[in-house]
Amino acid sequence: MTVAYPRKLLNTLGAREILSQVVRDRELHLVTLNRYRYSEQRSCKDLTDLIEQLDGQPPELIRDLSRHISDEARHAMWLTDLLVDLGANVGLPPGSSYIQEFERLLDSEAVDLGRDRDEFLISVLAAINVTEKRGCEYFSAHIHALKKAPQTEENIKIRETIERILPEEAGHVRWGNRWLAELARKSPEHAQKVDLAKRKYGAVEQAAFESGMDITLGAEIRRVEKLMAIAETMPLWQRPQYLMERLPQTLLAPDLQQTRIDVVQRAWKRDPQAFLQKFVPMFISGISKPSTSKPENAKATA
Secondary structure (H helix, E strand, O other): OOOOOOOOEOOOEOHHHHHHHHOOOHHHHHHHHHHHHHHHHHHHHHHHHHHHHHOOOOHHHHHHHHHHHHHHHHHHHHHHHHHHHOOOOOOOOOOOOHHHHHHHHOOOOOOOOOOOHHHHHHHHHHHHHHHHHHHHHHHHHHHHHHHHOOOOHHHHHHHHHHHHHHHHHHHHHHHHHHHHHHHHOOOHHHHHHHHHHHHHHHHHHHHHHHHHHOOOOOHHHHHHHHHHHHHOOOOHHHHHHHHHHHHHHHHHOHHHHHHHHHHHHHHHHHOHHHHHHHHHHHHHHOOOOOOOOOHHHHHHHO
16 A cells, blocks of 8 residues: 655755754744644644534544544644744744645545545545644654754753644554555555545645745746646546646746745845845755755755
């Protein structure tokens, strides 16, 4: 059976490399924590909507989803308390929304309870599972980065909060794996649908993840490439309509343009010299992996 794991940013930067840079910049660090808070809070709403769609069936899944909501609400509370204590913003995070992009890239017709209940369950569980895996990867990398960072009171407090969340998020991944395995065991056809859903939502998640991380030159074309990768997981007759509906916004990418403007303004205000020496070359050349043998390459992720 297919096992879908989160991939690196542009197949170059892993979570540990990204978080090691994040924890060095307090402003960026707090924005990242607020993104975690928003994701945990938003998942409560999305899981509640799912429970209402299922209308009590199957009862075992309703019970599990209710517990899942309880966990996510608790995580959002812990992160909100942390951010308020640190004097940080708890409003909507700036920049592109991972959640909104994920939803934009979904094929709504494929996730339709009225067509086939088992197929619907496979789709929603595969989508939940792949996003939970990304969360676990980043929480784990964040803890690792904080252990290597200066052990200030603030960093310790942040690490302890994330350490409380990670085990429950890992439990959510195991829960999703169990449900998908049970559905796959129903028949060879079910197993095939589970494998396809894992590939499909793995591609959707990767595209949504990179949309919020990659703002460098050529990002629009890379978004189109990711859109094509998603379409390739679909039957041939579904691909044209899916692409026609999403291609214009992917090419124009208004959220990307606004994010670029916001980032440029903040970078210039903070340090005009660093903006010219680091940000502009990074934007032009794209994201590249830091090299231990050539320190000057590290500026690409600064």
